[in-house]
Amino acid sequence: MNTKCRWNMDRTLSSCNALRDHTDKTSSHKKGLSYLVVVNAETLKQTTYGVVYKNTAADRGLMLNYCPWCGADISPRGQEQC
Numbered sequence: 537m538n539t540k541c542r543w544n545m546d547r548t549l550s551s552c553n554a555l556r557d558h559t560d561k562t563s564s565h566k567k568g569l570s571y572l573v574v575v576n577a578e579t580l581k582q583t584t585y586g587v588v589y590k591n592t593a594a595d596r597g598l599m600l601n602y603c604p605w606c607g608a609d610i611s612p613r614g615q616e617q618c
């Protein structure tokens with residue numbers, strides 16, 4: 537059980553319980569909070585880039601750089617090396 541969001545060494549995001557409860561892993565096409573997950577076409581490895589908030593389903597979405605619940609830094613890691 538996590539009390540705060542944090543990035544793992546393998547660049548996956550461990551979200552706190554509150555964030556997990558408010559995100560929808562099944563779809564990034566709905567409104568609300570969802571994870572932005574990018575799949576590497578060569579390795580098929582999934583990398584979580586961050587959390588996106590959408591006002592409407594058609595909204596392009598806003599990338600959150602901190603967790604609204606625990607306040608941890610969850611800004612997009614992009615190509616940054618750990």
Ligand SMILES: [Zn+2]
Pocket residue numbers: 540541551552553555603604605606607608
């Ligand atoms: Zn959090």
